[in-house]
Amino acid sequence: MFALTKNPLTRRVLRPAAELVDRRVARHMKGLRPEIDALRKEVATLRGQRDSLALLVDGTARSGPRTPTPAQLDTLVEQVARVTGVPKAAARRNVVIAFRNVIALEMLAVGRLAGSTQNICGKLAATPLLAPPEHPEVLEIGTLYGLFSASLLRMLHRAGIEPRMTVVDPLVGSQLQPGTPEGADPTGTPVRMDVVRANLAFGGAPGVDARIVKGFSGDEDVRAQVSDREYGVIVVDGDHSAEGVLADLEWAEKIAAPGGVIVVDDYGDKRWQHVKTATDEHLARPGTRFEFLGAVSTSAFLRVRG
Structure with missing residues (x-):
């Protein structure tokens, strides 16, 4: 019942009206009960769908969650458009397709892609748009599980580019970086040849036929x-x-072939400050064949002068 004034006379006068209002409200709420129950069921269903979707993009077994915000997506599209010179609509289309590839392959493959969603999608989206030489040879120095190579092959193939792939990696069971501890990978998957081969197969025929050279890029026999x-x-x-x-x-x-594209990963990443320092130092040297095109997320893109 509605709260009434403390004055006894007023309470006696207003009580019938208040009781009438209460009855009408009760009847109205009773009529709304089916609709309220339906809304509760719909909310419960949406929560279940949200939780299921969260399992697909959860970062527990990755480098982080695969859920860029609208602002992050807009920034990524602008960067891809600026570096490649294509309209924003074309940049956005490639970013979206790259994101779909990342989600699909990480669900099906063994291991993970290393890096943030923005950095991975930026590399995958921008490289084909930079129009590397026709039927290019592709070299990846450091592959982890081979998933980025597979994703890049798919993006290049989609753009009408038929690549051939070479991968260089020590493949010693875990990801190696000088000066950093060898922690267990969040996926629990070992970095080794059979895992990389299985993942490269998702890149189609070029992935299946990829040449894998085991060792460090500084080794004379590897080079x-x-x-x-x-x-x-x-x-x-x-x-x-x-x-x-x-x-x-x-x-x-x-x-590097004339007109080729060089992608330097983790450029500008605060965790790997030496990457930017070394890249900038190299680009400042006289006689370099590389021209700096710009950065997308935390990757630098260079063009090989003719």
Whole structure:
């Protein structure tokens, strides 16, 4: 019942009206009860769907959650458009397709993709839009589980580019970086040849036929095997020390095809400050063949001058 004034006379006068209002409200609420029950069921269903979706994008077994905010997505699209020179609509389309590939492959594959969602999708979206040489040889220095290579092959193939893939990685069971502890991977999956082969198969025929050279990019025998051709796309994601990045870029100068695209991963990432320092140092050297195009998320894109 509605609260009434403390004055006894007023209470006696108003009580019948208050009781009438209470009865009408009760009848109205009773009529709304089916609708309220239906809304409660709908909310429960939506919560269940939300929880199921959260399992797909949860970061427990990844480098982090796969849920970029609208603002992060807009920033990524702007960066891809600026670096590649394409309209924002084309940049957004490639970013969306890259995101779908990332979610699909991480659900099906073994292991994970390393890095933030924005950085991974930025690399996957921008590289094909930079129009590397026709039928390029692709070199990835540092692959972890091979999932980025598989995703990149799919994005290149979608753009009408038929690549051939070479991967260099020590494949010693875990991800290695000088000066950092070898912690267990969140997936619990070992970094080894059979895992990389299984994941590369998601890249189609170029993934199945990919050449995997086991070892470090600074090893003489590794370089001898890999330097048998020129590469239209080179992804530098190996040793993140300043010395390691400089060595990989110096090697890339010798094996990159004219007009090729160089992707330097973790450029500008505060956790790996030596990557940017070394890349900027290399680009400042006279005689370099590389032209800095810009950064997307935490990856730098370079073009090989003719």
